[in-house]
Structures are given as C-alpha cells and as structure tokens.
Amino acid sequence: MGNSIINGWSRPNPINIYPEKSCGIFAEGIGMTYQSGKERFVALKGIDLQISKGVIQLLMGPSGSGKTTLLSILAGILTPTNGRVHLLDKEITKMSRKQLSRFRRDHIGFIFQGFNLFPALTAAENVELALNIKGIKGKIARQQSLELLSQVGLASKAQLLPRDLSGGQKQRVAIARALAGNPQIIMADEPTAALDSYNGQAVIELLCQLAKEGGTTVVIVTHDPRIKAFADNITFLEDGEIVPGDS
Numbered sequence: 001m002g003n004s005i006i007n008g009w010s011r012p013n014p015i016n017i018y019p020e021k022s023c024g025i026f027a028e029g030i031g032m033t034y035q036s037g038k039e040r041f042v043a044l045k046g047i048d049l050q051i052s053k054g055v056i057q058l059l060m061g062p063s064g065s066g067k068t069t070l071l072s073i074l075a076g077i078l079t080p081t082n083g084r085v086h087l088l089d090k091e092i093t094k095m096s097r098k099q100l101s102r103f104r105r106d107h108i109g110f111i112f113q114g115f116n117l118f119p120a121l122t123a124a125e126n127v128e129l130a131l132n133i134k135g136i137k138g139k140i141a142r143q144q145s146l147e148l149l150s151q152v153g154l155a156s157k158a159q160l161l162p163r164d165l166s167g168g169q170k171q172r173v174a175i176a177r178a179l180a181g182n183p184q185i186i187m188a189d190e191p192t193a194a195l196d197s198y199n200g201q202a203v204i205e206l207l208c209q210l211a212k213e214g215g216t217t218v219v220i221v222t223h224d225p226r227i228k229a230f231a232d233n234i235t236f237l238e239d240g241e242i243v244p245g246d247s
C-alpha cells in the first residue's frame, strides 16, 4: 500500500485510435462551451485522454483551467459540446439520459470535497442509502455497509453521525459510500481539500489501495501537490487544453 508509482507525465499528443479493450476511460476530441444568455465560454478545447484500468489518474491545473468540467464529462454528468467518451468500452456520449444514469449508478462512485453526507444519518446509514440506490436493500445492505466502513478503517464509528466524525473520517465514510456496489471507476473532485496533511495522506493511500488491489480506475481532480507522488499519471490542464506537466 502507498507505493509511489510514477509512469511519467501525459503529453498533449492527440490520441487518434479507437479504445483498447483494457481501457477504463477513453475520451477523444472533448470540447465544452458553456452558454449563458448571449455569453459563450469555451472551457475545454479538444481534449484527448486515455486512462487504463486500475490506474490513479490526476487532473491538475490552475483554477478555471477546466478540471471539474472534464471530470464531469468523463463521469457522464455533463454532456460535452464535441467529442466522445467511452467508459469501460461503452460510449457514454451516445447513451440516453436514462441509460447514462443507470450506467453511472452501476459503474461509477463519486467523492466530493465537501463529503456530501446526510447529517441526520449515521455513517452506516449514509453508506446503506447508497447501497439502497444501487438496489441492495435490507439486511444485506446493513451488512455490506458495515463491511465497507470496516474496509476504510471506520468499523468502530459506524453508528456515529457526521457531526461526531473528524474531516478525515467523514471523507472515509464518503469513500465507503462511493465503493457501494463495487464500482469499477471512482471520480473524486478535490478529495483532500478539506483535510489536514495526515488525513489527506490516509485518504489517498486508501484510494491507491483500491486501485491497486481492486483494479478500480480512480480519477482525481486536485490542487494538492502531495497527491502527485501517488499517481500513475498526471494530466495538466491550462485554459481548457492539455499542457506538458511542470514535474
């Protein structure tokens, strides 16, 4: 656990190939233009990206460079203006809203900066709810929620409310919740932003462990330079384009 594997930086070369069978995520020619009223803003300009299964992939870059927009498109939350995205060898950019929402539910776990836990539910209930949404109910859901909390080292805190947990513990509950239903892809937006150094490292080590042991593909948007050492690959964005990294 915690092995630092750095396979070099991604480069802005276009990838003009069809997805390989083993490809976790494949995006080609992704463009995104936001429109509000008469105002248009080009947030992404022809992004090509290929992420293998079981890899920890970081998206880094200055504020406003398009990281969250790209993550949202890769996760099927936002539809790009141009380009196509394949997840697990399925083209999500061709799916209907209903197909997409089912695909997200079945294959993607989400982790956000602000934890997004329900304050009135215990840690176990928060995880259980995510399992319920994935169709796992009753006693099995209760049992699995405890197993997931134990996997993130929180078995003893299962019955506590979020207000009685530290930031790091809350983020671990959020990870347990993202793991509900055993998704093959985890998308995390600034997962360590609200955490101190110790808890930030613990959260990242946990995500690494998932990627390495479970073959989960983990995509992380981050400003946190400490995470770099844990990444297999880093893509840097600037003004909506991939740029060479700053190592």
Ligand SMILES: Nc1ncnc2c1ncn2[C@@H]1O[C@H](COP(=O)(O)OP(=O)(O)OP(=O)(O)O)[C@@H](O)[C@H]1O
Pocket (backbone or CB within 6 Å): 034, 035, 036, 041, 043, 061, 062, 063, 064, 065, 066, 067, 068, 069, 070
């Ligand atoms: N819904 C929207 N409507 C209009 N413009 C938007 C919208 N969402 C994002 N943008 C703009 O697109 C650009 C990229 O935003 P995005 O949130 O993807 O950047 P980011 O790199 O994640 O930034 P940060 O690190 O600050 O979170 C920004 O200039 C932002 O203002």
